[in-house]
Amino acid sequence: MDCRAYCSAASYKIKPFYEVLRHRYKATLYRDVLHFEIPLPGLPNGDIFYFGYGAVVSWGVPQEMELELLQLVQPYEEKHTDYIETDEFTYIYGETPKILEDEITLPNHDTLTKLALSQGIAQSVKLGTFENAIQATFNQSKNIPEDLATKGKIPLSKNEIRKKMGELFLARNSINLHADVLDTPEFFWEYPELEPLYMMVANYLDIETRVEVLNQRLDVVHELFQMLGSELNHQHSSRLEWTIIWLIIIEVILTLLKDVFRIL
Numbered sequence: 001m002d003c004r005a006y007c008s009a010a011s012y013k014i015k016p017f018y019e020v021l022r023h024r025y026k027a028t029l030y031r032d033v034l035h036f037e038i039p040l041p042g043l044p045n046g047d048i049f050y051f052g053y054g055a056v057v058s059w060g061v062p063q064e065m066e067l068e069l070l071q072l073v074q075p076y077e078e079k080h081t082d083y084i085e086t087d088e089f090t091y092i093y094g095e096t097p098k099i100l101e102d103e104i105t106l107p108n109h110d111t112l113t114k115l116a117l118s119q120g121i122a123q124s125v126k127l128g129t130f131e132n133a134i135q136a137t138f139n140q141s142k143n144i145p146e147d148l149a150t151k152g153k154i155p156l157s158k159n160e161i162r163k164k165m166g167e168l169f170l171a172r173n174s175i176n177l178h179a180d181v182l183d184t185p186e187f188f189w190e191y192p193e194l195e196p197l198y199m200m201v202a203n204y205l206d207i208e209t210r211v212e213v214l215n216q217r218l219d220v221v222h223e224l225f226q227m228l229g230s231e232l233n234h235q236h237s238s239r240l241e242w243t244i245i246w247l248i249i250i251e252v253i254l255t256l257l258k259d260v261f262r263i264l
Contacts (some may be wrong), residue, residue: 001092002059003104005118007085008070009077014176018051027063028111031187033118035111038065047114050062053181054078057124059091059114085128097197099204116194119185120201121213127182127210131174134217137171141224172221173216181191182211 014034018027026037032052037045038061046061048069054077058066074080091104097113098105105114141164188195202208 001090002063002088002120003057003059003091003160004054004061004063004066005057005087005121005125006066006070007055007122007129008073008081010079011054011077011080012050012052012082013051013076013078014052016074019243021072025205030115031185031190033115033187034113036069037111038069044109047111049115049118049122049219051118051122052121053126054081055126057118057121059088059118070252081129083129083132085125085132087128088127089121097200103231112191112194113197115187116191116197117201119187120207123182123185123202123207124205127207127214129208130214133171134214134221137168137221138217141168141221144224168221168224169250175218 012034013030014032018034018107021027021036026040028035034048034050036048038048038058039045040062044060044064048061048066049057050073051057056066056070056073058069059068071083087100088194089099089104091106093107093109094105095107096105097107104117144164167263184195185198188198
């Protein structure tokens with residue numbers, strides 16, 4: 001059986017979505033997570049979890065139905081992503097929970113077990129969208145430090161620098177505002193006995209290391225932002241210096257015309 005994950009938006013309006021679909025599916029609302037049990041003729045029921053930060057994890061749901069369920073949530077999305085981050089696993093049932101070569105072994109059929117595992121899977125695809133966003137920012141800005149190193153200046157106009165600073169600020173801020181979703185979910189305050197399942201997934205998907213790398217890249221973006229700010233101040237200071245120089249030259253010329261040549 002298949003387990004798939006998607007991140008399609010910055011966030012979902014979970015409660016309104018729950019109110020609309022709770023009469024259609026068996027629904028349960030947890031801490032910022034909505035669970036639907038999906039009836040499948042001739043098969044065990046599937047499970048799908050919607051996370052408030054824009055991620056979806058499904059268990060045992062046919063892919064064509066998953067796509068329909070993704071379309072259902074679109075009216076409740078905040079900032080739909082142009083590229084949907086995805087991940088895919090298979091799963092079986094066994095005595096000991098484990099993950100090996102993208103195959104998850106579930107110890108039981110309990111919904112909370114799937115939810116605990118889904119917490120880590122959902123975080124991973126959300127982290128993937130952050131990684132893609134910061135990489136795109138790097139690709140758009142990689143020439144800035146190179147130009148500064150080779151030419152001694154940034155070949156951008158004042159307006160272009162301001163625009164680039166705005167882009168860097170938005171990229172960094174959009175990630176910082178949602179970075180708390182990568183912390184250990186509050187769900188485990190209520191169900192601490194399930195946290196080892198979450199940690200198993202988090203370790204397998206290397207979430208902690210990826211978060212550290214993401215934070216390092218955010219620091220680089222911050223340094224780029226400061227670099228552009230310094231260049232903007234330098235351009236302003238340079239223009240101010242030239243303005244003062246020209247004013248002094250004009251004053252000297254006027255003095256010469258008046259006192260030496262007695263023209264004025």
